[in-house]
Amino acid sequence: MAYQSENLIAQAREVREASGVSQRALSERAGLTQSHISQIESGKMEPGLSSFIDLTRALDLEVMLVPKKLVPAVLGLVKAQATPDMHIHAGQPNDKRFARAERLVKKMKRLYGSSADLDRIEDTLRFLRRVNLGDQEMQFVRELIARLERYQASAQAAPIVRDIAQNLQRLRNSIAHPVPSEPRPAYSLDDGDADA
Amino acid sequence: MAYQSENLIAQAREVREASGVSQRALSERAGLTQSHISQIESGKMEPGLSSFIDLTRALDLEVMLVPKKLVPAVLGLVKAQATPDMHIHAGQPNDKRFARAERLVKKMKRLYGSSADLDRIEDTLRFLRRVNLGDQEMQFVRELIARLERYQASAQAAPIVRDIAQNLQRLRNSIAHPVPSEPRPAYSLDDGDADA
DNA sequence: GGAGTCTATACAGTGTTGTGTATCGGATCA
DNA sequence: TGATCCGATACACAACACTGTATAGACTCC
Incomplete structure (x- = not known):
C-alpha cells in the first residue's frame, strides 16, 4: 500500500545491508522477530513507531524530527559523512x-x-x-x-x-602513498575525480 | 510505559503548541482523530510509524534517520534555526x-x-x-x-x-542592543574542503 | 452566568501489528 | 552431497492501534 514510511524503511534496510548485519542478527539485537523484520522491510507490514525506533537504534541510527526547511541541509550533512563508523559489523573475518x-x-x-x-x-x-x-x-x-x-x-x-x-x-x-601529516583522510562516498 | 519514543512525541507536541495548532485542527490536517492525538501525546498510546509521520508532516516536520555520530551536529543545526518560520500558526494576534x-x-x-x-x-x-x-x-x-x-x-x-x-x-x-554587523553566522554545511 | 475552545477520557468495535514457530527456496562452503 | 547461512512466507493467537462518538473539566471571553 505504498505508505509514506517506505522511504525511511528502505533507508534502514540499506544501512543494515551495508553493515553486513543479517535480519536474524538484527532481530536479536533489536528485540523483534526475524519474520517481523522481513515483513517490515518488504512492505507487507507497517511497524509501530517504537518498533521502528528499536530497529534503527540497533543499527546505530537515530530517528529525528527536522523542520522541512532544514531537510536539505541535514541531508547534505548525512550524505557527506556517509555512514561514519558503523562499528556493528558481524563476525566474518x-x-x-x-x-x-x-x-x-x-x-x-x-x-x-x-x-x-x-x-x-x-x-x-x-x-x-x-x-x-x-x-x-x-x-x-x-x-x-x-x-x-x-x-x-x-x-x-x-x-x-x-x-x-x-x-x-x-x-x-x-x-x-600516504599523505605526510593528516592523521586520516576520513573517506566520503562522493564520486570525485580519478587520479592517474 | 516510558518508551523510547517519548522524546520524539514530546518534540512534536512542542512544535504543535508553539505553532498554536490545536489537537482538533491537527487531527483534521493529519487525518487522525483528536482523541487519538490526545492519547499519543499523553503517552497512553504508542502510534504506528505512519501515524506518527502523518502527524509530523502536518506540522511541517520531517522524520529523518541520522547516524548516531551526526546527531549532535544535526541537533545544532535545528536548534540554531529554532523552528525557522513555521507559518502554520492559527489566529490569535x-x-x-x-x-x-x-x-x-x-x-x-x-x-x-x-x-x-x-x-x-x-x-x-x-x-x-x-x-x-x-x-x-x-x-x-x-x-x-x-x-x-x-x-x-x-x-x-x-x-x-x-x-x-x-x-x-x-x-x-x-x-x-543590536549587534553591529554580522549579517549571518552561515552554518556552512558544504564539505567544501577541496584543497590538499 | 453562559457560550466557546481546549485537552483528557471513556467505550465498543474493527483491523492490524507483533509473537512464536516452522518451513521453503536459494546461495555458499565444506 | 550435506550442512549452513540467508530472506520470504505461513499460520494461529494475543495485544493493541485506531475509529467514532460522546462527555467531563479547565480556561477565556462576553
Whole structure:
C-alpha cells in the first residue's frame, strides 16, 4: 500500500545491508522477530513507531524530527559523512570477506563480460587483502562490497561499478602513498575525480 | 510505559503548541482523530510509524534517520534555526498572546509565590509587548510561553522557569542592543574542503 | 452566568501489528 | 552431497492501534 514510511524503511534496510548485519542478527539485537523484520522491510507490514525506533537504534541510527526547511541541509550533512563508523559489523573475518568479494567479481565478469572497471576492482582487492586495514578502512571496503553485491544485477550497474572501482583505487592510493601529516583522510562516498 | 519514543512525541507536541495548532485542527490536517492525538501525546498510546509521520508532516516536520555520530551536529543545526518560520500558526494576534502570558505569570506568582525569575519574565514580557517583533522573534516568544504553560505545575519547574527567563532576557537584549554587523553566522554545511 | 475552545477520557468495535514457530527456496562452503 | 547461512512466507493467537462518538473539566471571553 505504498505508505509514506517506505522511504525511511528502505533507508534502514540499506544501512543494515551495508553493515553486513543479517535480519536474524538484527532481530536479536533489536528485540523483534526475524519474520517481523522481513515483513517490515518488504512492505507487507507497517511497524509501530517504537518498533521502528528499536530497529534503527540497533543499527546505530537515530530517528529525528527536522523542520522541512532544514531537510536539505541535514541531508547534505548525512550524505557527506556517509555512514561514519558503523562499528556493528558481524563476525566474518576480513579474509573471508575479500574471498567472497573476489568471487563476486569473477562471477560478474563471467556473466556480463570483463571490463576495465571490474579488472581494476579485482586488482585492487588483491592488493588490499594483503594490507593491514584499520577499522574505518575495513568498514569502507565492506560498504563498497555490499554496494557491489546489491547492484550486481541492476540494469544500470556500469556507473556504480565504476564508482566502486574509483573508490577502491583511491583507498589503495592513500595507503600506498600516504599523505605526510593528516592523521586520516576520513573517506566520503562522493564520486570525485580519478587520479592517474 | 516510558518508551523510547517519548522524546520524539514530546518534540512534536512542542512544535504543535508553539505553532498554536490545536489537537482538533491537527487531527483534521493529519487525518487522525483528536482523541487519538490526545492519547499519543499523553503517552497512553504508542502510534504506528505512519501515524506518527502523518502527524509530523502536518506540522511541517520531517522524520529523518541520522547516524548516531551526526546527531549532535544535526541537533545544532535545528536548534540554531529554532523552528525557522513555521507559518502554520492559527489566529490569535500577538497582543492577546502577551496578555495571556502575563496572566499566566501572575497566576504562577499567586500559586507558587513570587520569584526573581518570574519577576524577570513579567518585566521582559512587558517590554517585548511594546516592541515590533519579527516573525521569527515572535515565534521564539511563543515557544517560550508554551513551555511555561506546560511546565507551570511541574515538580521541577524552577530550572525551566529560569531558562525561560534567561531566553526572554537575551531576546530583549538583542533587541535593545543590536549587534553591529554580522549579517549571518552561515552554518556552512558544504564539505567544501577541496584543497590538499 | 453562559457560550466557546481546549485537552483528557471513556467505550465498543474493527483491523492490524507483533509473537512464536516452522518451513521453503536459494546461495555458499565444506 | 550435506550442512549452513540467508530472506520470504505461513499460520494461529494475543495485544493493541485506531475509529467514532460522546462527555467531563479547565480556561477565556462576553
